[in-house]
Amino acid sequence: MGHLAKLGGKLKTWRKRWFVLKNGTLTYWKSQHDMNRKPQGQIMLDEACRINRAEGASTFEIDTGKKVYYLTADSNATMDDWIRVLQNVQRRNATKLLLSRDDQKPTIQGWVTKVKNGHAKKCWCVLLGKMFLYFKAPGETNPLGQINMRDARVEEVEHVSDSDSEEREDPTQSQARLTVAIYPAHQGPTYLILPGKQERDNWLYHLTVVSGGGPNAGTQYEQLVQKLMETDGDPNCVLWRHPILLHTKDAITSPLTSLHSEAMQPEAIKLFKSIQLFMSVAVNQPGIDYHVVLAQNALQHCLDMPELQTEMIGILVKQTSRHTGQKLSVGVQVNKKLGKQTRAPAPPPII
Incomplete structure (x- = not known):
């Protein structure tokens, strides 16, 4: 909980508000002393939310899909703390919701070597709806991370061996390893190294479908x-x-x-x-x-x-x-x- 400046009102001005994060919902009042009254608003941190930095000093945005909230913290460090906490809560909420739905079955899942920022790690990857989740092992409910495939760009790329990989590759097998790149909005790329063409084609197809493809996709x-x-x-x-x-x-x-x-x-x-x-x-x-x-x-x-x-x-x-x-x-x-x-x-x- 804490103070943040929120952009709002008919004249679109910045107003200081008291924010409280509880049970996956970000609620705000005019001041800390008004918490016994009806809140001025609530932001549900569900699977549709996107939380990213915005233009302006110490400013970030929460895009719910229906409305965009612009919030400013007292400092960049405070802003980073808010973003980290909100993103973690949003990920947990989205994952719990997806995993709890009986009608939501994985589109595709399996062991994949995930590479990000020069580090490779073998993970159990699952595509649920528009969410790409990766876990330490099958059956776990708390993912190591996730990518919202909405607005992401998916491409097939050539695999380049990385010296920071946690596993040494057999030179005779490295040529057969194929890579799919995911370029999420406002994030660095994530690379998925797959052992064969069949696996590569499966992941490439399903990830492209949920990301919406591109304007030049297809014949x-x-x-x-x-x-x-x-x-x-x-x-x-x-x-x-x-x-x-x-x-x-x-x-x-x-x-x-x-x-x-x-x-x-x-x-x-x-x-x-x-x-x-x-x-x-x-x-x-x-x-x-x-x-x-x-x-x-x-x-x-x-x-x-x-x-x-x-x-x-x-x-x-x-x-x-x-x-x-x-x-x-x-x-x-x-x-x-x-x-x-x-x-x-x-x-x-x-x-």
């Missing part, structure tokens, strides 16, 4: 869909006239959506040809059986290779979108479904 088709999502699928948007989104009689040379492996790319092109043929051949009585076989083959192709299911949705959107009235509205609805998957690479196959 050109996916980027156009994302831009349409930002307009809420406006039927009058000029993007609908882009050739990549329109029906074509020509074959495609590359998949419409991101695929995990190069081996899937020719399969996606074959799928496009099958659907294109199904839609272009006239339906008449003698050809009904042929159409049924074409449809069955395309659907079976996607059942055998689940990674192609998103590609199939994209193909149907493209081949039924001619920027004309009713057909366009169908494209908008399907694009809304597809748009949820356009900011990250396609998921790796489950082995």
Whole structure:
């Protein structure tokens, strides 16, 4: 507990307030003598909160996702103490909430060598919702640390051996170790060293998904869909006239959506040809059986290779979108479904 200056009011002025941290909630009054009265406000330090330094001397901010509170301490040392305590409480609250929810299961978990500030440590890492948590061992409830993946940037990087690592690496194995970098907002990077390509691809995919990816993530088709999502699928948007989104009689040379492996790319092109043929051949009585076989083959192709299911949705959107009235509205609805998957690479196959 203690005094902090809070920026607020209609005129946005700094006013001194008495703050008390209790049970994961930061409560404030006009003065210490008003604590028997109703508080002026409360700040819940839940999983959505972000606590960081702000511009200005000894100033920090608490972003709840709905409102940003600007607070100033008497000195930089006092500010650092407040930030450290509040972040620790917020981490504990967020972790307890996540771990206590029956419906919240880890998206991915496993042993990973985590590197930060030149120091490597093998940790049990867990991705719960948008929180990346790392523990000493499986089953523990108090994490060594955590990263809020909201607004974080995720990239694949080359692994560089670090002399400060707690474990010496076998030179013959170091080449096989692959690294994923996490760049959180307002924090230094954290590197995850993984033993193989399968593990790297799994972590890279899931971390990218929860971080929201980037504006240039995905294929050109996916980027156009994302831009349409930002307009809420406006039927009058000029993007609908882009050739990549329109029906074509020509074959495609590359998949419409991101695929995990190069081996899937020719399969996606074959799928496009099958659907294109199904839609272009006239339906008449003698050809009904042929159409049924074409449809069955395309659907079976996607059942055998689940990674192609998103590609199939994209193909149907493209081949039924001619920027004309009713057909366009169908494209908008399907694009809304597809748009949820356009900011990250396609998921790796489950082995």
